Amino acid sequence: MNAANYLYVSALLFTIGAIGVVVRRNAIVVFMCVELMLNAANLSFVTFARINGNLEGQVVAFFTMVVAACEVVVGLAIIVTIYRSRRSASVDDASLLKR
C-alpha cells in the first residue's frame, strides 16, 4: 500500500485536532484534541520512518508517548484544580484576565 496515504490520514487527524482545540469549549475535550494532534504527528513520524527506511522516526514515536503521558499528568492537575474552584471546566468561563 502506498505510504503517502498514511501521511494524508495523519494530516487529517492533525487538522481535526487543531479545529477541535479552536472550537470546543470544555478544557478536557480541548486537551484531548491536543493529544490527537500529538498522535497525528506520531503517525507521520512512523510513516516517514517507513519511507526513509530507518528507525529514527519510530524512536521519536516512543519519546512522544512518554512526553504526552507527562503532559497528561500536568494538564489534568491544572484542569482539576480549575474545576474544583469554579465548578466548571469550560475555557470560556475562565476569562477573568480579559475583563
Next chain:
Amino acid sequence: MSAFTTPILNYSLLLPILIVLGGALIGVMLEAFASRKIRPIAQLSITFGTLILALVQVWRIRHQSSLTAAMGSVAIDGASILAQGSVLLIAILGVALIADQEHFTALAASLPGSSEERESIQSGEQLTEIYPLTLFAVAGMLLFPASNDLITLFVALEMLSLPLYLMAGLSRRRRLLSQESALKYFLLGAFSSAFFLFGAAYLYGYSGSVSFAGIREAVIGGSGNDVFLLMGIAFLSIGLLFKVGAVPFHAWTPDVYQGAPTPVTAFMAAATKVAAFGAMLRIFYTALANAYWDWRPVMTTIAIITMLFGSFVAIAQRDVKRMLAYSSIAHAGFLLIGVIALNKAGLDASIFYLLAYGVTTIGAFGVVTLVRDSTGEVTDLKRWAGLGKRSPFAATLFAAFLLAFAGIPMTSGFIGKFSIFSAAYESGNHAIVIVGVLSSAIAAYFYIRVIVVMFFNDPVEDGTTVVIPSILTRFAVTTAFAVTIFLGVFPAPVLNFITSTALLLR
C-alpha cells in the same frame, strides 16, 4: 542484526544538566521525607548549591567547547555554553526572588477561600515544591539550546514547559486569576508543541534524519521533497515562536505574565527567552541556514509586526505587569532581528542581548514584587504615582531597568540593541533596522511615561507602600541593577568573551 554498541555520553560535558537534575531529584526526596520545619531552608540551600555548582561546571568546560555529547544529540559548543551560563545566572537571581514565599499559596491543592487554605497559611506552611519544579525547568532550559537533534529538542522543550505551567498557578493572592493563567498557558503551550512536533516529523520526512547535521546535509543536497521542508520549517517555527511570544502567537503572554506569581513571571520571562532563542539560533543558523531563502522573508515580516505590535499595545496598558509583558513581546521582535541576520555578529549580538535583557527583566519584576498594599501586590500603574517620593531607592532602580529596556546609553539595553542592529545592517537588511529603531523610539515613550508617573506625579494616599525587601530579594534586585549598569558602561570584556567563545557546531 548489528551488534549493540555502548553509547559514549561524555559525562563531563553533560554535567551541568545532570547536576541540576540531580538537585531536583534530591528536592523531590526532601518533599517526601524531610519534616516540614527544615524543608524551606534545606530546599533553598540545595537549589542555590545546585545552580552554583552547575555554573562552575559550565565555566570549567568552556574551553572544551565544540564537542558533542551523548552521541551527537547534545552539542556543547560556544553558543550553548554561553546560553547555559546565562540561564544559570538568571536562575540564581530568579530563585532569590522565588524564595520570598509571601507570593505563593501555602497549599496548592486547597480551594481558594476555603478554611483549609486559611489554616495552611496561619500555620506558616510554605510551598517548597516550587524549588524542585524550578530546577526541573532549569534543566530543560540548559538542554534546549544545546539540543542537536529533533528528539532532544522536543524532550527539552517539554521539560522546560511542564514545570512552568504548574508554577504559573501557585499564586497566594488572586488565585482564580493565577489558576486561569496556568490553564491558558498549558492549553496554548500544548497546542503549540503539537505544531512543533508535526513540523519535526516533516523535517525528518524531508531529510531522513533527526539530527541537525543530517537535516543540514539534506538542505544543502537539495534532493528531498521541498513541500516537506517548507511544512517542516513552518510548523516547527510556530512552536518556537510561541515559546518566545512573537506576534501571531503572543496571545498567552500578557495573561500569563499578569496571572502568574510575580517571581515566577520574572524567572519565566527571562530564562525561557534565553533558552528558546538559544535553540532558535541553533536551528536557523545550522540545520536550516542554507534554506534561508525560504524562511527569511516570513521571519522578517514576523519580526517587524512583533516589534511594532508590542511597542504600540504597551502604550495602552494600565497594569505594570501587562506593560512589561507587551514590552517583552517587543523585545522578542528585536531578538528575531538577530536570528534573521544569520551572521557571526548576529549570533554574538543575540547572546549579549539575551543576557542583558534577562537580567534586567529579573530586576524589573523584582521591584514589582515590592510594591504592595494590604491585599498584596499593586500593579495598577495609577497607584504607582509618586513612588519616587515615597521610596526613592525602589523607584530609581525601576527607572534604571526601564531605561535599559528602552535602550538608553549607559545601560546594557543600549549595547544590546546597538550590536543587534549593526549585525542586521551588516547582513544587508536595512529595512528591518529602520523599523527596529522606530519601534525602540515608540517603546521609549511608554517606559519614560512610567518614570514620569513615578517621579513627577503626586503620591496617592491609598495604602500603597514599598515593603522592606528580604535579603535575597535585595540581592537579586541590586545584582540585576549592577549587571545592567556594568554591561552598559564596560561592555567590552563581556562582548569580547562572547565574540571569542560563541560559535555553533555544524
